[in-house]
Amino acid sequence: MKEKIDTLWREIQSGNISTLQELETFRIKYLGSKGVVKELFGELKNVPNDQKKDVGQLLNTFRTQAEAFYEECKERLSAASAVHSKLDYSRPGNAEPVGSRHPLSLVRSEIIGIFSRIGYTVSEGPEIEDDWHNFSALNFPPEHPARDMQDTFFVEKGEQEMALRTHTSSVQVRVMESSTPPIRTISPGRVYRNEAISARAHCFFHQVEGLYIDKNVSFADLKQTLLYFAKELFGENAVIRMRPSYFPFTEPSAEVDVSCTICNSKGCNVCKYTGWLEILGCGMVDPNVLEASGIDSTVYSGFAFGMGIERISQLKYKVNDLRLYSENDVRFLRQFTSEF
Incomplete structure (x- = not known):
């Protein structure tokens, strides 16, 4: 007991x-x-x-x-x-700080939304790429001087030399290899280039590249698509102009400027008093690129374009230093609290 x-x-x-x-x-x-x-x-x-x-x-x-x-x-x-019984449950609670999406995420979503409305799908791919998808399939032959246009971070993977992708065009190659035209896609993502970090350049940044391949696609289709994009993003009064340029994977190629929304094309220090702001590069897909991905260039044609999200965000939010996007300074990020 x-x-x-x-x-x-x-x-x-x-x-x-x-x-x-x-x-x-x-x-x-x-x-x-x-x-x-x-x-x-x-x-x-x-x-x-x-x-x-x-x-x-x-x-x-x-x-x-x-x-x-x-x-x-x-x-x-x-x-x-x-x-516990003395608590007044009718009193309002303490206000919690409201977070926000990063300005680059906001602009990325807006760009995706604009192109989604005209039938573009989103495609993504790896950030570590092989030489074929990052260079050769895009008409960059070995030892071609065009490869020097992009300072590349190379990565060793066993006996194979890989690279941090220098553009999201590598995703477009993967889409062309695995799809049958018509193809209408955009490829947003982060890219890397071995550049000195400054207010105007960074070793990593974000791009959105677009690709449209079908029968009888013309340069006029490209121009109309980009004009639609500019008006949706910068307002109905936006105007674009196209200047001849060079890219290994497009021919003919062009740089696209949009009328300065800050000074209404009157001239300011942002547009260097020209009234125009460069926003993207574009061109008709080179037949060699189509053939490299198994697409008959005698039947199909297409256009491609690419833009930097940081650049668009700079114009939209008037940010003058690229480094602000990656420093996680809450004083900077709090300015976008009201954005959705």
């Missing part, structure tokens, strides 16, 4: 009563009319006469301790409940 009483007391002490419901369960189990204490006193008649006095004293002590434990828990929980 003594060992049983000791075991029950240790069980009580190890219990963790944290609610009034748990306390009531304890009372019924140990102190109720059919509880443990009542049962123990009922078993006293089975104890030998010479031990009844000692066992009875132990039982009385156990009952007293159990009752004291119950009262102590009751007092503690009642006090906590009293404090």
